Amino acid sequence: MTAVTETPADASAPTHDTWPGLLRAEWTKIRSVRSTVWSLIAFMIVAIGFSLILAFVISNVWNQPGNHPNQVSLRTDPTSVIYGPGLGFGQLALCVLGVIVMTSEYTTGAIRSSLLAVPRRLPMLAAKAIVFAVLELVVAAITVFAVFFIVTTILHSHIVITLGQPGILRATIGGICYLAVLGLFAMAVGGLIRHTAGAIATVIGLVLVVPPLIGLIPGTIANHIHGYLPTVAGQLIGQTTQQPGDLLSPWQGFGVFCLWTVVLFAASAWLLVRRDA
Amino acid sequence: MRYYASAGILGGVSVPSGLIEARELTKRFGDKVAVNSLSFTVEPGKVTGFLGPNGAGKSTTMRLICGLDRPNAGSATIGGVRYQDLKRPLTAVGALLEARAVHPGRSARNHLLFLAQTQGIPPRRVDEVLDLVGLHDVARKRPGGFSLGMGQRLGIAAAMLGNPRVLLLDEPGNGLDPEGIRWVRTLMRQLAAEGRTVFVSSHLMSEMAVTADHLVVIGRGSLIADCSTGDFVQRSSERSVLVRTPDREQLRELITSEGGTVTGDDGPDETGGDDAVPAFVVTGLPAPRIGELAASARIVLHELTPRLPSLEEAFMEMTAGSLEYGDRSQSATGPATSAKSAGSAKSAGSAESAEEGNVR
Numbered sequence: 252m253t254a255v256t257e258t259p260a261d262a263s264a265p266t267h268d269t270w271p272g273l274l275r276a277e278w279t280k281i282r283s284v285r286s287t288v289w290s291l292i293a294f295m296i297v298a299i300g301f302s303l304i305l306a307f308v309i310s311n312v313w314n315q316p317g318n319h320p321n322q323v324s325l326r327t328d329p330t331s332v333i334y335g336p337g338l339g340f341g342q343l344a345l346c347v348l349g350v351i352v353m354t355s356e357y358t359t360g361a362i363r364s365s366l367l368a369v370p371r372r373l374p375m376l377a378a379k380a381i382v383f384a385v386l387e388l389v390v391a392a393i394t395v396f397a398v399f400f401i402v403t404t405i406l407h408s409h410i411v412i413t414l415g416q417p418g419i420l421r422a423t424i425g426g427i428c429y430l431a432v433l434g435l436f437a438m439a440v441g442g443l444i445r446h447t448a449g450a451i452a453t454v455i456g457l458v459l460v461v462p463p464l465i466g467l468i469p470g471t472i473a474n475h476i477h478g479y480l481p482t483v484a485g486q487l488i489g490q491t492t493q494q495p496g497d498l499l500s501p502w503q504g505f506g507v508f509c510l511w512t513v514v515l516f517a518a519s520a521w522l523l524v525r526r527d528a
Numbered sequence: 529m530r531y532y533a534s535a536g537i538l539g540g541v542s543v544p545s546g547l548i549e550a551r552e553l554t555k556r557f558g559d560k561v562a563v564n565s566l567s568f569t570v571e572p573g574k575v576t577g578f579l580g581p582n583g584a585g586k587s588t589t590m591r592l593i594c595g596l597d598r599p600n601a602g603s604a605t606i607g608g609v610r611y612q613d614l615k616r617p618l619t620a621v622g623a624l625l626e627a628r629a630v631h632p633g634r635s636a637r638n639h640l641l642f643l644a645q646t647q648g649i650p651p652r653r654v655d656e657v658l659d660l661v662g663l664h665d666v667a668r669k670r671p672g673g674f675s676l677g678m679g680q681r682l683g684i685a686a687a688m689l690g691n692p693r694v695l696l697l698d699e700p701g702n703g704l705d706p707e708g709i710r711w712v713r714t715l716m717r718q719l720a721a722e723g724r725t726v727f728v729s730s731h732l733m734s735e736m737a738v739t740a741d742h743l744v745v746i747g748r749g750s751l752i753a754d755c756s757t758g759d760f761v762q763r764s765s766e767r768s769v770l771v772r773t774p775d776r777e778q779l780r781e782l783i784t785s786e787g788g789t790v791t792g793d794d795g796p797d798e799t800g801g802d803d804a805v806p807a808f809v810v811t812g813l814p815a816p817r818i819g820e821l822a823a824s825a826r827i828v829l830h831e832l833t834p835r836l837p838s839l840e841e842a843f844m845e846m847t848a849g850s851l852e853y854g855d856r857s858q859s860a861t862g863p864a865t866s867a868k869s870a871g872s873a874k875s876a877g878s879a880e881s882a883e884e885g886n887v888r
Contacts, residue, residue, distance in 0.1 A: 269616075269648070272645050272646055272647065272648045273645075273646055275645040276642040276643070276645035276646040277642075279638055279641050279642040279645060280631075280634070280638075280642050283634045283635060283638035283642075284631060284633045284634050285633055286633070355631060356631075359628065359630065359631040359632060359633075360627055360628035360629045360630065361629060361630060361631040361634070361639075362629075363596060363625055363627065363629035364629040364630065364639070364643060364686060366595070366596060367594055367595075367596070367617065367618065367623055367629075368617065368618055368643050368646040368647065369646055370594070370595040370611055370612040370614070370617055371612060375646075525598075527591075527596065527597040527598060528596045528597070
């Protein structure tokens with residue numbers, strides 16, 4: 252009981268160490284739950300696994316007539332072929348993690364502890380976003396580069412693709428950034444909806460379901476809506492060059508995606524401050 | 529460590545003082561007014577009990593004090609500062625709230641560690657509070673598997689983490705075994721003796737009677753009483769007199785004709801042996817008047833004992849008109865006429881069973 256008898260500390264002491272402390276705290280939170288580890292492992296296994304399968308299949312059927320479109324794509328837009336399938340599926344794990352990082356605070360009640368510690372609330376959200384973004388960048392970088400080297404090595408006897416070729420490095424770095432922003436996008440939706448199942452359904456719907464449905468609608472208006480959808484625009488950064496029919500350049504597309512994310516994050520932050528916890 | 533170096537003697541700490549002040553605090557959820565223009569102060573160096581029937585607004589008031597809910601009007605401050613404006617709030621105020629506030633998959637130690645990191649509290653303090661609440665052996669276990677009592681101990685550890693001078697404890701005894709309840713009571717008394725502010729809500733009246741120096745009582749979001757525990761019981765109009773006589777029928781008629789109410793015919797028989805006559809309880813007449821009545825009719829009295837109500841009886845009387853989820857039929861008759869058998873109120877361990885006694 253000796254600890255109790257210490258004199259209460261002076262809460263007015265200077266707080267120059269607030270930000271490092273907040274970042275450390277969010278790192279402790281994110282590393283200490285199993286969902287983080289499992290989601291990231293799932294992301295890496297799915298992304299690398301699908302890419303391996305794809306590369307082997309393309310390599311095995313290289314000279315068969317049905318493979319002709321892949322051969323063309325690997326010359327005009329190699330990064331879309333390399334990254335498309337693996338990261339296309341793997342990104343769903345990052346969406347789930349992004350949502351859970353936010354909604355688990357609410358569904359478990361841990362938000363009350365978090366906000367008692369950081370009653371101004373926004374610094375908590377900012378620290379969480381920074382820590383999550385850095386974690387995603389590291390994991391996405393490892394995964395994307397692994398995918399690139401695995402796929403290009405397997406296809407090496409048929410076609411030589413290197414990071415030095417025009418557009419390849421930008422598409423690779425861009426793909427990493429896209430995945431990091433996608434996680435933040437999911438986190439913002441999680442902060443808006445606050446329920447895990449609802450938020451995951453919403454994000455997956457926006458990523459997987461809405462784009463092809465809108466793509467089915469003929470006409471220029473639908474075409475423009477489709478082109479500016481968050482992930483449709485965001486994934487342009489992973490293309491080696493702008494393809495015919497694309498409304499936006501890779502960087503413009505990524506900018507549109509970032510804008511979506513910023514708007515959703517601002518709404519999420521506004522609600523975090525306004526709503527009762 | 530500068531964290532502890534800044535601590536001086538109690539009086540030397542500038543901000544905040546341990547004084548909790550609620551001013552005209554109002555919170556509405558839709559049409560429902562949960563807290564209605566509530567004003568009170570909670571002083572350091574005392575255990576202040578926060579009482580009220582279920583749904584009276586106790587938890588909401590606690591949440592308003594520590595900034596989790598935003599008031600529609602009024603303010604709550606700690607040492608003159610709003611909770612949201614406190615720097616490193618956990619080092620000033622420790623709060624145990626009623627609702628769950630822990631991720632079930634994050635170990636107890638990591639839960640406390642992240643809280644400590646937000647405040648710049650050294651990690652060794654985490655181990656200190658784990659020792660303090662007796663959770664050291666399960667520090668690396670996930671709280672999803674904790675019992676209610678262990679979860680409550682983790683909540684108390686989090687409240688104590690910043691060595692705060694103000695403690696807000698919402699039903700700290702929830703889920704604790706008798707030994708745990710006694711531990712919390714001792715802890716609260718010790719913290720108050722050290723000059724800290726201890727504001728604790730509870731529905732266990734018997735527990736508050738022995739723990740709290742001061743009471744803030746609310747009903748339907750409004751203040752009913754803000755006074756010392758002793759005054760609260762004294763102020764109650766529900767005085768009763770225990771009477772023991774062999775000639776009960778005659779005395780009962782006399783008392784009733786004088787406006788008194790007789791209850792508890794089969795009341796407690798604690799003092800006498802086999803041949804002792806049963807006691808009954810009279811309300812509405814003071815003991816001297818009952819004695820005079822008995823003397824005038826030459827009735828023998830074996831016992832005539834004025835009794836103060838228990839805290840629970842006083843509480844039930846004061847809040848009878850403000851039960852949110854209780855039986856309101858009795859509130860129409862008013863607290864003054866609500867007869868209560870000493871036997872049933874005495875045996876009642878909780879507000880709910882006391883209500884049954886009240887209805888009779």
